[in-house]
Amino acid sequence: GQPVVAVVGRPNVGKSTLVNRVLGRRAAVVEDVPGVTRDRIAYDAVWSGRRFTLVDTGGWEPDAAGLAAMVSEQAQAALDTADAVLFIVDVLTGATDADEAVARVLHRSGLPVILVANKVDDARSEADAAALWSLGLGEPHPVSALHGRGSGDLLDAVLAVL
Numbered sequence: 001g002q003p004v005v006a007v008v009g010r011p012n013v014g015k016s017t018l019v020n021r022v023l024g025r026r027a028a029v030v031e032d033v034p035g036v037t038r039d040r041i042a043y044d045a046v047w048s049g050r051r052f053t054l055v056d057t058g059g060w061e062p063d064a065a066g067l068a069a070m071v072s073e074q075a076q077a078a079l080d081t082a083d084a085v086l087f088i089v090d091v092l093t094g095a096t097d098a099d100e101a102v103a104r105v106l107h108r109s110g111l112p113v114i115l116v117a118n119k120v121d122d123a124r125s126e127a128d129a130a131a132l133w134s135l136g137l138g139e140p141h142p143v144s145a146l147h148g149r150g151s152g153d154l155l156d157a158v159l160a161v162l
């Protein structure tokens with residue numbers, strides 16, 4: 001079948017907004033309240049004539065102890081079936097401890113990871129995006145899922161690893 005790209009990240013970082021941006025329609029549910037996308041939902045996407053499956057997830061939740069961030073079951077399941085991962089980080093909050101924990105999980109997964117610095121709505125936030133090099137996942141791709149800024153370059157980067 002076609003390659004599968006899992007979209008992962010903490011609640012409210014803009015995963016569903018990015019999915020809608022890629023699809024060119026409002027299919028995924030966007031909500032100001034964290035944790036609205038409860039299940040994994042797969043969508044057929046196409047870019048530059050190449051088809052792939054985009055999986056929106058409900059996000060990574062901290063574990064009960066509240067210390068190390070644990071991969072939620074659904075996000076882990078998404079990883080198990082993915083060929084590549086779009087890891088979304090919110091530049092308005094910056095990388096949190098949970099983001100760093102997730103970054104380690106992703107690094108260990110061995111999957112190609114594309115680091116997305118989301119909510120870069122204007123040039124002023126580009127420096128905040130560059131700060132995400134610290135996650136050790138390579139180049140952060142600055143994007144505004146809300147306004148579309150950077151999304152074409154991001155999708156080119158996705159196709160390059162599929």
Ligand code: GDP
Nearest residue numbers: 011012013014015016017030031119144145146
């Ligand atoms: P999810 O929980 O990761 O799926 O996040 P959502 O896609 O539901 O978005 C959470 C909130 O962040 C919503 O209020 C979105 O409008 C907002 N958001 C998403 N992308 C952007 C962006 O690029 N810029 C800004 N300023 N807000 C965004």
Ligand code: MG
Nearest residue numbers: 015016029037
């Ligand atoms: Mg969502």
